[in-house]
Amino acid sequence: MFDNFPIWPVAASSHAFWEDLLYLFLVAVCTAMTLLIFAAVAILATKYRRRHGREATPIHGSLLLEITWSVLPMGVFLVMFVGGAVLFFKMRTPPRDAAEVYVVAKQWMWKLQHTEGQREINELHVPVGRDTKLIMTSQDVIHSFYVPAFRVKMDVIPGRYTTMWFRPTRAGTYHLFCAQYCGTMHSGMIGEVIVMEPADYQAWMSGGPVAGSLAENGQALFQQLGCSTCHRFDVQGRGPNLIGIYGKPVQLEDGRTVVADEDYIRESIVNSQAKIVSGFKPIMPIFQGQISDEQLNALVAYVKSLSQAPAGQAGTPELKSPGTQPESPK
Amino acid sequence: MATLAVSGERKNYLNAEYGIRSWLFTTDHKRIALLYLLSITAFFFIGGFAALLIRLELLTPAGDLLSADAYNKAFTMHGQVMVFFFLIPSIPAVLGNFLIPMMVGAKDLAFPRINLISWYIYIIAGILYIHCLVTGGVDTGWTFYPTFSTEFSNTKVIEAGLAIFVSGFSSILTGLNFVVTVHRMRAPGMTWSRLPLFVWSHYATSIIMLLGTPVIAITLVLVVLERALNLGIFDPTRGGDPVLFQHLFWFYSHPAVYIMILPSMAVISEIVPCFSRKRVFGYNFVAMSSIAIAAIGFLVWAHHMFVAGISLYSAIVFSFLSFLVAVPSAVKVFNWTATLYKGSISFSTPMLYAFGFIGLFTIGGLTGLFLASLGTDVHIHDTYFVIAHFHYVMVGGAVMGYLGGMHFWWPKISGRMYPEGWGRLAALIVFIGFNLTFFPQFILGYLGMPRRYWQYPPEYQVLNVLSTAGATILAVGYLLPMVYLLWSLRYGKPAPDNPWQATGLEWQTSSPPPTFNFDETPIVTQEAYEYENMPLPEEVTLER
Known part of the structure; x- marks a missing residue:
């Protein structure tokens, strides 16, 4: 064509x-x-066009x-x-071992944070064949992360996380569009998803200077913001012990049970009074407006890393070779 | 206008009184219908002008004709004007207003003065909206999604929201009037099972207007309150939820699609039997499918939100219900088609519009399945596929029905025949122009072009140029009827009382009808569409 x-x-x-x-x-x-x-x-x-001498036959129906x-x-x-x-x-069901990239949308750009620490703006580099999960939030209005070549789209909403996932199958550069109208330069809120062969991706990853992985940055913040004084790992503190909680059901003070997913962890930081864990007091300060979405992502990545073995270390996502996929569409 | 009526001894609603006051203070449903006709036509041109700006901007990939903000205001204005000030009042407030009392054999609607009030409310809303446009306009899209509308837009959101809030009361009152009229004002012998399908469909529409419109009104008030008083309803930093707005908005705005399409189906259900000379196939199924659409239509709103972060399982439920609502629509299409079987079919202008409606609505309805299906919706949601789909339903469906109805009842409304040859030509031009405008947009959508884009990647250009070319043809198709219908007011042949030899009660009175519709209250003794007892129309209107 x-x-x-x-x-x-x-x-x-x-x-x-x-x-x-x-x-x-x-x-x-x-x-x-x-x-x-x-x-x-x-x-x-x-x-049955109208002709002289032929009348319509009345039919009521059948x-x-x-x-x-x-x-x-x-x-x-x-x-x-x-x-x-x-x-x-x-x-809508990302594989458990998918590599994670955090996305923060704002008028009118995409900011991306790899768990390894790399940051990008309006560009996302991913390797062929690796399941990639995006954990997304917005700083201002509703946006929508849309990659037509991947046939995936998900709204990016302020105040919470939405997630999506994909497994790239072909190296190349593809459109990234904002699909939800977001103001003056909505049509300028575009970027590129660059799918690379795993070897090229490794080279790209080891290219730029990186100040620690996302979880390491989160760990530093965890100390700096004083979280560690109550959320202790050695003895029971005034807040819940966070080791191993990610993905597990949590019993709340009001009797409900929720699963500790990214959105729950995020909410428990910015709006700590919303869901109090059973047996604890609502004494944690509210961090709404106190930390940026990028810092929040780092904290969430750190709390999640506490649930990976060995505990307390940020896990590095494994690279899958493209040959191991169950189906290989052309 | 009154001078155009047939001069002579017989008084009709047009020459019963003269002067501007006789129009502005009228309580005659037929005169109010004409007031609506003039006002919605004005808004159609305002909305059409915005569409022209959009299509011209999209001729080239770069944003060059308009600024980004001007473009955003243009598509917002196009959507809000066409939905709230043209499509929603179009057939109900013009043809419904004119015809429902006559079709049920009544002198007027149940509440004639409320009918006039609803027009005044519409005009006040219209003036508020035009005031909003000339003082800067609004750029939220017709959907008003927060947090953009409540916090980030710097345009006249409150003004636009209030204008649409006010226009809602016009809808509510019209719906109320229709419901009460159908229940209480039927002539002797006009049982529910003898009601014309036009009335059934408008009854279903009125129920949606009554139940749905208050919800959009409340929702817009919440947006205004959040913007003006900084309440935290939709803003997550103040404890609100932006997705809540989408639930409230679509709870009305999806059923509103049926406010636009059901009256058009009403028109088609009258035209097809008349020009096939036979009763509609499966009257009960066509009547009940209108009610089913109105009922199920209230339970499908979240299919606009499959990628808006709603839960996986609620998405699955709403997907199922969305497929369910497609069934009664399909039933109607099959019944109209079956009505042709063993008929005596004439290719007059209203029938050409009916054929156009059936074809375009079929495509519009079937492409809706792509959006009801969760897997496909993820890719095509918020792309041009959606734009193409709902224009096939609202323009291909609703506007084709409106034009077909205007031609069908024009002899009754004006007392004059329109020129048949021009009528057929315009119907053909509209059909061709429409398809050229909107079919390429299905392809653009699957390619991934998002909606509301002021500039776009160059690979989408050829399809956009085709679409703009089609829009110019479509514009000619819309202007032609304007010209020859106005021409016919002076030069058209005087219309007989029943030029099509149709069965409805509205055809048993004179053209144009007297102020109180009937000289004596009609008594109904037969079902609707008893065409076997009607003679064939004289071919006075045909030019051959």
Whole structure:
């Protein structure tokens, strides 16, 4: 096709194959249904066009037909529903061992923090074949992280985390768009996702100077902000011991149980009174407005690292070789 | 306008009284319908002008014609004007207002003065909105999403929000009037099962107006309060939740889509039987599908929020319900098509619009499935695919129905026939222009072009140029009826009482009707669409 007249987007993630497959299935079914209606209207209108000496035959209807054309489409719709739901479930469930990148959106730029410590603006470097999970928040309005080549999109919302994940399958440079209208330069809030071969990625990672991993920075903040005076690891402090909590259910003072995911950890820092752990007093200060979203990400990364073995060390995500994927879409 | 009426002994609603006061203080539902017609046409041109600016800007990838802020204001104005000041009042307030009392055999709506008040409220809202536009405009998009609308936009958000808040009361009162009229004002013998499908569909629409509109009104008040008084309702730094707004907004704004499309389906359900000379296939199913759409339509709002951070499981439930609401729409399309079978079909202008409606609404409805399906929605949400989809429904569907209805009832409204040849030509131009404008946008959407982009990567240019070219053709198709319908007021042939030999009660009175519609209250003895007892129309209107 011509450069300025593509009709199909490039596919560069493991989701893309299934997304395209489902889309083509819907296109096929809907084209068939459209043609059916168009042909029926055209044929009936021509065949029964008004002529002298021929009158219309009154017909009241047919219960059998009505039921048929209610139930049949419903059946087809159910197939689409199940297909869509299964794919969505997969897209919304990141693999446990996915490498993590924190994203902070603001009018009108993307700031990214790799757990290894690298920082980027409007660019995201990722290796082919590695599951990558993005943990995203916004400093101001709602944005949406959209990479058409990966067929993934998720709104980025102030005051909380949303997550998405993908596994790049093809090296190249792809569009990163903000898909949720966010003000004057919404259409300028674009960037690039650069997918590299693992060796190139390793070279890129070891390129620039890095002042410690994200979790190490978080650990420094944890000391600096005085968190460690109450959240102790040796003896029971005035706050809960944070080792091993990530991903585990937490019993709250009001009887509820929540899972300690990124969003819970984040909320427990910025709005510490929202969900008090059973057996503790609401004495922690509220950090809303006291620390930046980037600092918050570092703290969250540190608290999560406390749940990785060996405890207290930031884990480094392993690189998978591209050959080990279960499916390898073209 | 009154001078255009047929001179002679017979008084009708147009020549019953003269002078501007007789129009501004009228309680005649037919005159109020004409007041609405003039006002929504004015807003259609304002919204159309904004669309023109958008399409011209998108001719080139760079943002060059307008500034980024001007572009953002243009698409906001296009959306808000077209949705709140054109589409929502269009068919109900013009054709519904004009026809419902006549169709049920009544002298007027149940509350004639409330009907006039609802027009005045609409005009006040319109003036407030135009004031907002000329004093700087608003750039939030028609959706007003916080925290952008509540904290970060520097434009006239409060003014626009209040204008739309006020316009809502016009909708609520019109809906209330219709519901009471259908319940209480039916002529003797006009049982529920004899109601024209036009009335059934407007009844369903009115219920949505009554139940849904208060929610958007409250939601906009919350935005205004948060902006003006710094309350923390949607702002997370003050304990609010920005996603809460989206739930409230779409709780109204998704059913609002049915406020726009159900009246258009109402029109098609009248046109298709008339020009096929036979009763509509499956009356009960067509009537009940309107009610089903209104009911299920309230339970699908979160399909606008699949990637807005709602829980995985609630997304799955809303996806299922969204597929469910597609079924009654499909049933209607099948029934209209089946009505053609063994009919005696004439290709008059209203019927061409009905064919256009069936085709475009089919595409619009089926592409909705791509958005109801969770997996595909993730990729195409907030892209041009969505723009194309809802324009197929709202322009391809609602506006085609509106134009078809305007042609069908024009002889009754004006007492004049429109020129048939020009009518058919315009219908064809609208159909071609529409498809050229919006079909390329489906492809753009799957390629990944996000909506509300002032500048875009160069690979999207060819499809955007096609779309802009189509929009100019579409504009010609919309201007043509304006010209020849106005022309027909003076030069058109005087219309007989029932030029199409249609069955509705509105055709049994004179064209134009007298002020109180009927000289004596009609008594209904048969079902709607008993076309077997009607003669074929004389071909007076056909040019061949």
